[in-house]
Amino acid sequence: MSNIFENIKEAPKDPILGLTEEFKSDINSNKVNLSVGVYQDDSGKTPTFESVILAERKLIELNSSKTYKPIDGDSIFLDESLKLVLGKDLYSEFKTNTFGFNTPGGTGALKLASDFLFNFSKNSKVWLSSPTWPNHAPIFTSSGFHVENYKYFDMKNNNIDFEGMLESIKGIPENDIVVLHGCCHNPTGADLNKDQWIQITEIIRKKNLVTICDFAYQGLGEGIENDAEGVRTLLKNLDNLIICSSYSKNFGLYSERVGCLIYHSKNMNNYSSVQSNFKKVARTIYSNPPSHGSDIVKTILSDEKLKSLWEMNLSEAKNRIINMRKSLVENLVKENCSRNFEFIINQKGMFSFTGLSSHEVNQLKEKFSIYIVNSGRINVAGVTSKNVNYIAKAISSVI
């Protein structure tokens, strides 16, 4: 007798996490992992921030209970998350009509947003930037949505195709859902400037699009406040906004799975109905959030000393990435690389869209054990002063 399990076909490997599995089994001692977006220090280790270690010590001393958190999470954590994303001024202005949901990572926030919206907007399409994080489309299609792309990046000029983006977004039907990247665009590293954010926000407002802002890298591009410029422009001008933030990267809390969905509405009438429906959806996906990661974030953000130590830890990470961008380009020039990669210097956050073809990416893996996502995206935070010349030599030799 056959059963359903016997007919299941192998699922494809995850385009990002699958590469790390391959990297781990590679025996080349020079191997370099530039695939998954995880910060590494100059010795190639993913450090636990000192602020996180101190917060964990404090938590052990407190010896607090492991009972369930509320469905939406700890109220102090949520309040601190709002302050961080909204900033001081918008927090005072909007705190009564903005709520948060502690989610298992930024991915959990996106899934919560997606399942919630599908309950009320089944016929809407979800519009993603082209290109985007490879997990975006599967998250939205898994809720039942049909996914489309708007123009974002010009591969020839290695920069944003802003005219193309404006035109595409103007063409999105009213009430459809658009997903924007708040900063450190994944995978390109190419961000909108202040004026471009204003223009995009105005179109979205006029067209009444439902907007999700994926905000997973606050602080890793140009700093905590500057990186929030786009999100805050959306907040000021849109009637409704969903923000999906993550503490994986800016607190280095990858495996703790801690993120936050933030919902803002200018219409108070329906505010509590929306909140109750988010609760209903969260209950069916993960019931209530894990506590350790959010307790660390709460402890740091609500303690002035720990908060300024965290800001220093984060700023060091951001500056190291900026320096590695410069160093990689300098090394490529030194190796007489036949292609100009100077645009890498201007890209923001962990990632750079290098323009390397999938053939070149494959050659880098086969010949040099350098692991890069097939789209040509590199995690600049995986470049160190020790491996930078090896990477530059290898790239120069495959192109």
Ligand code: LMR
């Ligand atoms: C990435 O894009 O590499 C990170 O966001 C990690 C992930 O979950 O894909």
